[in-house]
Amino acid sequence: MKQLMLGNEAFARGLYEAGCAFVSSYPGTPSTEITEYAAKYKEIYAEWAPNEKVAMESAFGASLAGKRSFCGMKHVGLNVAADPLFTLSYTGINAGMIIAVADDPGMHSSQNEQDSRHYAIASKLPMLEPADSGEALRFAEVAYELSEKYDCPVIMKMCTRIAHSQSPVEISERTEAPAKPYEKNPQKYIMMPGYAKLKHPVVEKRTLDLTAYAEETPLNFTEQGEDNSIGIITSSTSYQYVKEVCGNKYPVLKLGMINPLPPEKIKAFAASVGKVIVVEELDDIIESFCKNIGVDCKGKELFGCIGEFSQNLIAEKLGFDTGKFEKLDENIPARPPVMCAGCPHRGLYYILKKNKVNVIGDIGCYTLGAVAPLNAVDSVVCMGASVSGLHGFNKANPENEGRSVAVIGDSTFMHSGITGLVNIAYNESNSTVIILDNSITGMTGHQQNPTTGFNLKGDPCTKIDLETLCRSVGINRVRVVDPYNLKECDDALKEELAANEPSVIISRRPCALLKYVKHNGPIEVNADKCIGCKSCMRIGCPAISIKDGKAVIDATLCTGCGVCKQLCPKDAIGC
Amino acid sequence: MKTKNIMIVGVGGQGTLLASKLLGKILVSKGFDVKVSEVHGMSQRGGSVVTYVRWGDKVYSPIIDRGEADIILSFEMLEAARWTEYLAEGGTIISNTQQTNPMPVITGAAEYPLELDNKIRALGINLDCFDALSLANEAGSSKAVNLVLLGRLSNYFDFTQDEWMKAIEESVPPKFLEINKKAFELGKNFKS
Numbered sequence: 001m002k003q004l005m006l007g008n009e010a011f012a013r014g015l016y017e018a019g020c021a022f023v024s025s026y027p028g029t030p031s032t033e034i035t036e037y038a039a040k041y042k043e044i045y046a047e048w049a050p051n052e053k054v055a056m057e058s059a060f061g062a063s064l065a066g067k068r069s070f071c072g073m074k075h076v077g078l079n080v081a082a083d084p085l086f087t088l089s090y091t092g093i094n095a096g097m098i099i100a101v102a103d104d105p106g107m108h109s110s111q112n113e114q115d116s117r118h119y120a121i122a123s124k125l126p127m128l129e130p131a132d133s134g135e136a137l138r139f140a141e142v143a144y145e146l147s148e149k150y151d152c153p154v155i156m157k158m159c160t161r162i163a164h165s166q167s168p169v170e171i172s173e174r175t176e177a178p179a180k181p182y183e184k185n186p187q188k189y190i191m192m193p194g195y196a197k198l199k200h201p202v203v204e205k206r207t208l209d210l211t212a213y214a215e216e217t218p219l220n221f222t223e224q225g226e227d228n229s230i231g232i233i234t235s236s237t238s239y240q241y242v243k244e245v246c247g248n249k250y251p252v253l254k255l256g257m258i259n260p261l262p263p264e265k266i267k268a269f270a271a272s273v274g275k276v277i278v279v280e281e282l283d284d285i286i287e288s289f290c291k292n293i294g295v296d297c298k299g300k301e302l303f304g305c306i307g308e309f310s311q312n313l314i315a316e317k318l319g320f321d322t323g324k325f326e327k328l329d330e331n332i333p334a335r336p337p338v339m340c341a342g343c344p345h346r347g348l349y350y351i352l353k354k355n356k357v358n359v360i361g362d363i364g365c366y367t368l369g370a371v372a373p374l375n376a377v378d379s380v381v382c383m384g385a386s387v388s389g390l391h392g393f394n395k396a397n398p399e400n401e402g403r404s405v406a407v408i409g410d411s412t413f414m415h416s417g418i419t420g421l422v423n424i425a426y427n428e429s430n431s432t433v434i435i436l437d438n439s440i441t442g443m444t445g446h447q448q449n450p451t452t453g454f455n456l457k458g459d460p461c462t463k464i465d466l467e468t469l470c471r472s473v474g475i476n477r478v479r480v481v482d483p484y485n486l487k488e489c490d491d492a493l494k495e496e497l498a499a500n501e502p503s504v505i506i507s508r509r510p511c512a513l514l515k516y517v518k519h520n521g522p523i524e525v526n527a528d529k530c531i532g533c534k535s536c537m538r539i540g541c542p543a544i545s546i547k548d549g550k551a552v553i554d555a556t557l558c559t560g561c562g563v564c565k566q567l568c569p570k571d572a573i574g575c
Numbered sequence: 576m577k578t579k580n581i582m583i584v585g586v587g588g589q590g591t592l593l594a595s596k597l598l599g600k601i602l603v604s605k606g607f608d609v610k611v612s613e614v615h616g617m618s619q620r621g622g623s624v625v626t627y628v629r630w631g632d633k634v635y636s637p638i639i640d641r642g643e644a645d646i647i648l649s650f651e652m653l654e655a656a657r658w659t660e661y662l663a664e665g666g667t668i669i670s671n672t673q674q675t676n677p678m679p680v681i682t683g684a685a686e687y688p689l690e691l692d693n694k695i696r697a698l699g700i701n702l703d704c705f706d707a708l709s710l711a712n713e714a715g716s717s718k719a720v721n722l723v724l725l726g727r728l729s730n731y732f733d734f735t736q737d738e739w740m741k742a743i744e745e746s747v748p749p750k751f752l753e754i755n756k757k758a759f760e761l762g763k764n765f766k767s
Binding site for chain 1: 586587599600603608609610611612613614620621622623634635636637638640641642643653654656657659660661662663664676677678679680681682683684685686687688691694695698699700717
């Protein structure tokens with residue numbers, strides 16, 4: 001019986017069925033649910049690592065110990081894990097190892113639109129690319145087999161529309177993968193120059209062997225068409241858009257294995273059709289390969305390399321009709337995501353704005369402090385860049401020291417903020433770092449992390465103490481504030497910016513959406529006292545609006561955090 | 576059969592995902608090929624959210640494009656207006672009349688457009704809108720808006736009452752089952 005499964009859930013099922021025994025990942029949209037679903041199987045040991053590099057190295061360790069392993073991450077996470085990635089290509093593995101990377105064309109929840117296929121080419125590792133949940137499930141088993149046969153990790157490339165779309169799958173029972181004994185093998189596992197030089201030719205030979213496999217594998221298949229004047233080469237969601245528009249009109253070469261690509265298969269396909277059109281999101285990986293092997297084709301000049309594709313885009317470029325539609329002639333206000341009512345970040349950001357400090361920001365829910373009306377963030381680059389960025393900002397111009405801070409969440413701090421803080425202590429910049437500790441990894445949907453005291457399976461575990469950690473790397477001034485208390489935050493900020501040494505302020509309050517958090521309940525505006533000054537509107541709380549010149553609080557949204565109450569000059573809120 | 580398309584649109588936190596999950600469950604049990612597509616992450620924090628539900632003999636694309644939706648089920652008026660161009664010719668918008676101000680309106684940077692229902696109807700679009708929030712409150716919880724809307728949507732399907740009820744029972748925690756069933760009935764039987 002078929003059942004609907006999210007691409008990520010189906011992938012996790014595939015890992016389970018193929019005997020995966022070890023999972024270590026760092027959450028990142030749209031990859032997170034692979035690991036969350038894998039953790040539901042009792043046969044799989046699963047954990048959240050502090051970052052992607054640790055996850056990949058742990059998964060390699062598990063492979064070395066003889067168990068089929070997995071690590072998953074979003075596209076930018078693979079940047080963090082790129083170091084082990086490139087050298088694991090040389091060492092190879094013991095038991096099968098899969099690395100999942102999920103791209104985000106259209107940047108639904110990401111800071112850039114990089115194309116992870118470049119990593120497969122650069123690291124010379126095989127990459128598979130499923131086009132729906134069924135393939136995500138089936139490809140997991142294939143990936144383990146390839147990994148063990150060709151002695152290398154295999155990358156599975158997901159993207160938002162595969163990861164977060166449900167389609168029907170057939171499930172099977174789990175087949176246990178017998179543990180492979182670990183045998184010491186310095187030439188294989190120690191990559192120092194003498195051994196690595198021996199390994200590089202092995203890697204090149206492997207690519208040739210994998211290319212031969214790519215020519216034969218049913219992962220790459222051709223569908224005949226009624227009209228051979230055009231032939232389309234495509235993969236992933238682009239394949240779905242092409243089929244949606246063209247049906248069986250044109251022949252299609254659908255690639256499930258994206259690295260290495262099969263030159264002879266592509267040449268034979270090109271010879272059987274008139275013009276070749278390559279449909280692929282983001283960069284021109286397949287198109288460039290075709291051109292390099294002498295296959296004339298069109299791709300990016302038609303479809304571009306920016307954002308997501310859709311069926312209408314394909315239809316328009318290939319000369320098919322699109323559906324007719326009516327457009328409302330109306331200025332529809334945007335509805336951007338906002339910090340939730342009761343969000344502990346709000347009060348702290350208000351204080352940062354009020355003090356007109358430069359805020360070097362980071363990745364998480366708190367990036368939303370950058371939007372109106374708070375507009376309290378100056379830069380956001382990547383995980384951890386706040387702490388190290390602030391150090392450079394202050395060193396280059398010491399005048400910045402008394403008017404600049406870094407803000408970073410608890411999970412992001414554990415991910416890659418610690419090394420930046422070590423640098424601040426070691427190289428002595430007078431920097432003030434604010435850790436927004438909401439006791440959870442918020443943006444990706446509430447994952448545990450080393451500071452929460454719980455592991456991925458939900459069991460209590462060692463809780464990293466942020467105060468002790470910061471002190472131990474050499475920061476003497478470490479203090480904790482409650483972000484619901486504006487005066488406390490204001491005093492702490494002023495004092496730490498004025499202090500003549502580096503400092504850490506931990507702004508601590510659990511995420512308002514956590515189930516265990518008890519709220520005070522909604523508060524109201526006393527309309528008789530309210531003078532409509534809009535002071536309470538400056539914090540950008542979605543529960544507060546102005547009606548008929550007076551502030552009103554939406555009781556279905558308000559948690560009673562009381563931050564707005566502290567802004568009211570007439571004591572009209574909650575009294 | 577030609578692939579059918581329903582878009583479920585609303586504001587993050589309104590329970591749109593339960594509606595698509597329930598619908599997907601019934602459609603798969605009926606033997607259709609189905610794709611349900613949603614976007615997680617940023618969109619959940621009070622932002623505009625959209626879910627695509629597609630079914631037929633063979634469904635390829637996971638998304639619905641402009642001019643393709645047979646029905647848009649909207650949890651909020653501004654969202655109904657935002658996605659109007661995704662409606663196919665002759666399609667229907669079912670919408671809750673509830674208005675939730677987005678941040679640009681709250682801060683005064685933009686205004687919430689007036690008379691959206693009339694403006695949508697002026698395009699010749701079949702708009703079935705009603706106060707689903709009141710019906711949800713009548714059923715016992717403002718959170719049951721999604722089941723009120725689903726009940727309304729059920730009038731556009733030929734599934735049996737048993738099929739709907741089974742899917743609701745499988746998707747809703749037992750504690751809230753009665754409220755949700757009542758909300759479904761209120762939405763289904765409401766006469767505007």
